[in-house]
Amino acid sequence: MIDSLKNRVREKLMRQLREDGPYDPDLDDPRLVAVATDLDALESVADDDPLVEQLAERYLVF
Numbered sequence: 001m002i003d004s005l006k007n008r009v010r011e012k013l014m015r016q017l018r019e020d021g022p023y024d025p026d027l028d029d030p031r032l033v034a035v036a037t038d039l040d041a042l043e044s045v046a047d048d049d050p051l052v053e054q055l056a057e058r059y060l061v062f
Contacts, residue, residue, distance in 0.1 A: 006047045009061045013039040016059075 016035050038055055045051050055061070 004047055005056055005061070006042065006052045009052060009055050009059060010039070010042055012059050012061050013042065013055075 013035055017032065017039070020029075020032055020035075038058070041051060042055055
């Protein structure tokens with residue numbers, strides 16, 4: 001797998017979801033909802049989309 005910024009952001013978001021427990025859309029945990037929403041948004045954009053860099057900054061991915 002290529003070590004792109006998008007892949008590093010994806011891994012960070014997935015790790016946060018794993019560490020916080022299973023995501024349940026029926027529960028109203030704003031943090032988990034935000035992380036899951038950001039992960040969905042990340043999956044829908046290209047590697048060079050500005051959203052990738054915005055999420056990297058938000059989640060402190062270097």
